[in-house]
Amino acid sequence: MPSLNRRAFLATLGASTVGKLAGCSTIGTDDPPAGSLQFINQDSLPHAMQLAVTDVGSELNNETGTVAGDVPVPAPQRNLTATEQLSSEESTTYTDVFTEPVWYAVECTVDGQQTTQEEFQTEAMFHPAPPGREYVNYLQAVLRDSGQIELAVVTTDNSGRYTPSISK
Template sequence: MPSTTRRSFVATLAAAGFGGIAGCSALGSEDVPAGSLELVNRDTLPHEIAMEITDVGTEYEEDAREVVGDPIVPQPLTERRTTAILQADTTRTYEAIFTEPVWYTVRFTIDGEVVTEPDGKVSFYPGPRNDSSVAGEYLRAGVLENGEKTLVVAGTSNRGPFEQ
């Protein structure tokens, strides 16, 4: 199935709250655009993956491991959250979720447990940066074949919403 657009994603969030979301794309079928969210289940069992944006900022403070600053954004990004139930061997890619050129802190849980310790959060900047060889980044979270939980900030050559 085609990837879900940002407008459809936000509309689904408003209508469904924490319900499951449709919108599938095959793993590796194309270069995932910057600013996307990719949920993956390579296990033989279904899993529930939840995501919420907990903070946005203009910079990332490496020592404190947090985003800082008050970016001007068109809507409260920290209110974005969703939960999807992925059947076995399924990948869902939601394009253009992280479209603002700001730092995001995102928290993931899988089956109610945090993905990474201590708090399941990761910070990333989806757009292109001068100090990077990639055109942008996207988030990938899910369950591997052995049931292990994974959270990755992945680089991509597809600039997505950050095309200039």
């Protein structure tokens, strides 16, 4: 006859396994949530990286590469700045930075200076959950080993506070 300890162990093991399977969709996703900001320093020297919102809008103006339209967003989202001092090969991620479903025009500087080389993107248009699209995004500011900064809009599997729009 099996002991009660064995039965209790098996019941606990079974419940634990079911719980792990039920939560498997969130296991393994280390993506930052939509609306996050990630600073990455790939340079061999420490640097101060700064990101600033320069404008917000309801739509993206592809012709001029700007945002357009008035949107009611809180003042902190219009005047958002973030500065991070990073050592070599260090990164930091801030969640819930871009809290509104609007287009953000942003620019990034390193050590207080904007790059002058055209092949590096220091300005970007960013939306955490672009209208009519099935994906959500976070913003990444990467300082390359060349000392140049790049902004990248990165798709994430972690929707965070956003529900992606679905185009039809």
